[in-house]
Amino acid sequence: MISHLLSTKNLDLNEVLEIFDNARRFLEVLDRPTKKIPILKGKLILTVFFEPSTRTRTSFEIAGKTLGADVVNLSISQSSTKKGETIKDTCLTLNAMKPDCIVIRHSVSKIPDYITNFTSAKIINAGDGSNEHPSQALLDAFTLIQHFGDLSGKKILILGDVLNSRVARSNIWLLKKFGAKVSLCGPSTLVREEFENEWDVNVYWDLDKAISDANAIIVLRIQLERAASAWIPNTREYSIFYGLNSKRLVNNSSVLIMHPGPMNRGLEISSEVADGDNALIRKQVTNGLAIRMSIFYHLLGHKADNIVEHLDKNNE
Amino acid sequence: MDKILYKNILAYFSDLSSKRISFCLDSLGNVNFLDSFDISDYKEVIEGEDFVVMPLLTDVHTHMRVPGQEEKEDIVSGSRAAARGGIGQAFTMPNTKPVVDNAYLVDYLVNSVNKNSSMKIYPVGAVSRNQLGEELSPLLEMKQSGAIAFSDDGRPITTNILRKALIYTKTFDGIIIDHPEDAVLSDGGLIHEGRLSRTYGIKSIPYTSEEVCVARDVALARETKSKLHLAHLSTRHSLKYIEIAKEDGLNVTSEVTVNHLIFNCENISIFDTKFKVNPPFREEEDMYELFNALKNGIVDIICTDHAPHTLEEKELDYSQSPFGTPGLETVFAALYTYFVMNNKCCLEDIIKWMVVNPSKIFSIPILELQNNSKANFFIFKKNEEFLVEPGMFFSKCKLSPFLDKKLFGFPLATFYNGKMIYKDENFMKTVKEM
Numbered sequence: 001m002i003s004h005l006l007s008t009k010n011l012d013l014n015e016v017l018e019i020f021d022n023a024r025r026f027l028e029v030l031d032r033p034t035k036k037i038p039i040l041k042g043k044l045i046l047t048v049f050f051e052p053s054t055r056t057r058t059s060f061e062i063a064g065k066t067l068g069a070d071v072v073n074l075s076i077s078q079s080s081t082k083k084g085e086t087i088k089d090t091c092l093t094l095n096a097m098k099p100d101c102i103v104i105r106h107s108v109s110k111i112p113d114y115i116t117n118f119t120s121a122k123i124i125n126a127g128d129g130s131n132e133h134p135s136q137a138l139l140d141a142f143t144l145i146q147h148f149g150d151l152s153g154k155k156i157l158i159l160g161d162v163l164n165s166r167v168a169r170s171n172i173w174l175l176k177k178f179g180a181k182v183s184l185c186g187p188s189t190l191v192r193e194e195f196e197n198e199w200d201v202n203v204y205w206d207l208d209k210a211i212s213d214a215n216a217i218i219v220l221r222i223q224l225e226r227a228a229s230a231w232i233p234n235t236r237e238y239s240i241f242y243g244l245n246s247k248r249l250v251n252n253s254s255v256l257i258m259h260p261g262p263m264n265r266g267l268e269i270s271s272e273v274a275d276g277d278n279a280l281i282r283k284q285v286t287n288g289l290a291i292r293m294s295i296f297y298h299l300l301g302h303k304a305d306n307i308v309e310h311l312d313k314n315n316e
Numbered sequence: 317m318d319k320i321l322y323k324n325i326l327a328y329f330s331d332l333s334s335k336r337i338s339f340c341l342d343s344l345g346n347v348n349f350l351d352s353f354d355i356s357d358y359k360e361v362i363e364g365e366d367f368v369v370m371p372l373l374t375d376v377h378t379h380m381r382v383p384g385q386e387e388k389e390d391i392v393s394g395s396r397a398a399a400r401g402g403i404g405q406a407f408t409m410p411n412t413k414p415v416v417d418n419a420y421l422v423d424y425l426v427n428s429v430n431k432n433s434s435m436k437i438y439p440v441g442a443v444s445r446n447q448l449g450e451e452l453s454p455l456l457e458m459k460q461s462g463a464i465a466f467s468d469d470g471r472p473i474t475t476n477i478l479r480k481a482l483i484y485t486k487t488f489d490g491i492i493i494d495h496p497e498d499a500v501l502s503d504g505g506l507i508h509e510g511r512l513s514r515t516y517g518i519k520s521i522p523y524t525s526e527e528v529c530v531a532r533d534v535a536l537a538r539e540t541k542s543k544l545h546l547a548h549l550s551t552r553h554s555l556k557y558i559e560i561a562k563e564d565g566l567n568v569t570s571e572v573t574v575n576h577l578i579f580n581c582e583n584i585s586i587f588d589t590k591f592k593v594n595p596p597f598r599e600e601e602d603m604y605e606l607f608n609a610l611k612n613g614i615v616d617i618i619c620t621d622h623a624p625h626t627l628e629e630k631e632l633d634y635s636q637s638p639f640g641t642p643g644l645e646t647v648f649a650a651l652y653t654y655f656v657m658n659n660k661c662c663l664e665d666i667i668k669w670m671v672v673n674p675s676k677i678f679s680i681p682i683l684e685l686q687n688n689s690k691a692n693f694f695i696f697k698k699n700e701e702f703l704v705e706p707g708m709f710f711s712k713c714k715l716s717p718f719l720d721k722k723l724f725g726f727p728l729a730t731f732y733n734g735k736m737i738y739k740d741e742n743f744m745k746t747v748k749e750m
Contacts, residue, residue, distance in 0.1 A: 086631075086632055086633070086636070087633050088631065088632075088633070108633065108635040109516045109517050109518045110516060110518075110587050110634070111633060111635075113587070114587065114633050114634075129516075129517055129518070130516075130517025130518070131516045131517045131518070163517075164517065165517075166517060169515075169517060192514065194511075194514060195514065198511050198514060198515070199515075
């Protein structure tokens with residue numbers, strides 16, 4: 001069993017299925033009038049974000065609070081860390097406040113792994129540089145399984161800035177564990193030819209070809225504030241050749257559409273597609289809560305406690 | 317008489333010969349070869365099949381951090397580290413604070429600093445003022461004060477300045493050393509661009525960052541016919557330009573660090589700051605090809621690129637920690653362990669790469685065992701194994717990439733100009749500690 005959630009690479013499939021099973025139970029809690037099962041009462045969760053984030057942090061916060069944990073949010077601007085304190089000292093300081101869990105986002109790959117050396121809290125990687133975003137991948141896979149039942153042999157296309165995407169990496173490692181056939185599409189600067197052999201995926205630079213037999217498409221955000229902009233001439237050109245719109249989907253109208261958000265409507269995805277019947281984008285957000293509750297329970301819950309008893313006891 | 321007899325010891329020389337020889341070392345550091353001897357005349361006798369005497373090594377690429385960064389290294393710690401590694405002469409790079417870009421600072425290093433050094437320091441002067449790549453430094457004046465060569469090491473020489481400098485050095489037959497890197501292509505990269513950088517989404521340094529600069533440098537060396545030395549090569553892709561340059565008779569020489577012959581991005585922990593160096597450790601094939609290039613004479617010299625930093629700096633996370641790792645103490649032991657003991661090269665090769673070629677290229681003396689002369693040599697014992705641990709480092713930076721590894725061939729004693737500048741505590745027990 002994992003002691004931190006740093007990556008999807010080292011996750012055992014049975015462990016993932018256990019997280020999914022519990023997420024299904026937690027999903028039901030979210031529809032209750034009283035959304036609270038204090039299974040993590042007395043636990044302290046810190047969310048420490050060195051990069052701005054609204055949705056991911058809010059999702060972790062609601063997930064923790066729904067389970068009765070105390071959640072404290074810290075935003076640490078990276079400019080202030082540059083003034084003096086090292087990430088090591090920041091973590092040692094936070095650790096002295098006795099958190100049970102630290103949810104961290106940082107602009108540098110592998111920083112969450114690094115801080116496990118300086119804290120006894122469970123670490124959840126909420127995004128490290130261009131490396132991984134494992135809770136996003138878990139909620140994506142969970143959402144896909146809700147629809148397909150089994151991912152074995154399913155063709156999942158990841159479209160966009162794979163080079164700089166932590167969502168893409170975590171998804172690729174995880175979806176392959178389920179036997180899904182992963183393909184990547186984008187311009188050759190953002191979807192490098194080396195990915196094909198190194199990651200055992202299919203690489204497409206032609207969007208129409210990539211879409212033709214896909215069962216689901218995960219559209220990535222073009223992060224204008226990040227390196228992506230340096231690897232494409234301009235957003236207009238990107239949008240023309242790699243933007244997902246309904247015309248592109250004429251020959252594959254059943255394909256499911258996902259997006260980790262926040263979307264650049266009209267850039268990587270058209271409103272028609274984002275709001276269409278096949279879009280699971282809102283479902284992803286709700287599933288994200290359940291998955292994050294399940295992750296907290298997995299890392300912090302007393303395994304002796306029966307989750308079903310808790311669910312029954314607090315169902316008023 | 318405090319004389320020590322070295323009895324029937326295997327000694328290697330810079331003409332690449334070797335022979336068993338007996339010699340006496342007196343308390344003033346004088347060496348006398350002996351045909352016959354009476355053991356009772358000597359205070360201690362060093363004898364044994366496994367002892368080997370070697371010429372003092374030259375390190376053409378060292379950062380002593382003097383002046384201005386003595387928290388990282390100073391001349392006492394740095395020169396003792398060199399002595400511990402069997403090095404008698406070292407070139408110090410000018411990227412200090414302030415930059416060594418004028419005759420006054422060169423003179424300070426040659427005279428004042430050298431006085432506190434246990435071995436010989438040769439300063440390299442900056443090619444451009446403050447290493448900004450905008451205007452030439454006073455190369456001729458620095459040369460007169462004793463600068464051995466010129467480099468903007470730490471960064472590449474800008475194209476315009478490199479061309480001017482190469483033409484200008486004809487005046488006094490100087491040598492320019494370039495750090496071949498296209499900073500635009502490196503673009504803040506942290507590790508070699510390859511499988512690992514792609515897997516973890518880490519900012520990376522492509523091999524072409526070095527290759528395009530080597531190509532540029534060779535083109536300018538061809539145009540000017542001047543002497544150009546390329547520092548710390550890291551990728552096999554740079555070698556073809558140097559091979560052609562040599563075939564065409566250009567004055568182009570080059571070096572590789574010992575670490576780049578041993579480590580690659582797959583056999584290290586890339587997030588361990590002990591392995592964060594620039595140029596980065598690249599691929600296994602690069603390691604092999606660089607070594608083959610030494611064997612084939614395409615690359616001339618092995619250096620350390622000893623680049624010490626403080627513990628506080630190296631403790632930072634891998635993205636913030638500075639590039640550089642110490643190398644003076646371990647250079648010979650690493651070469652001996654990884655290459656000589658594995659029959660990939662012989663001691664004569666190491667003498668070629670770290671004694672003879674530096675002497676030829678930079679016109680500096682060879683320091684080796686000679687009859688009726690002051691002692692200049694180091695001695696090691698084959699098959700004597702050392703566990704590399706922080707305590708054995710004289711450098712202020714003890715975070716060696718070889719920590720916790722077992723190496724053979726560490727020098728047991730080093731003599732420079734008749735003076736014992738390093739001695740292992742278990743060797744020559746009758747001789748007082750330094």
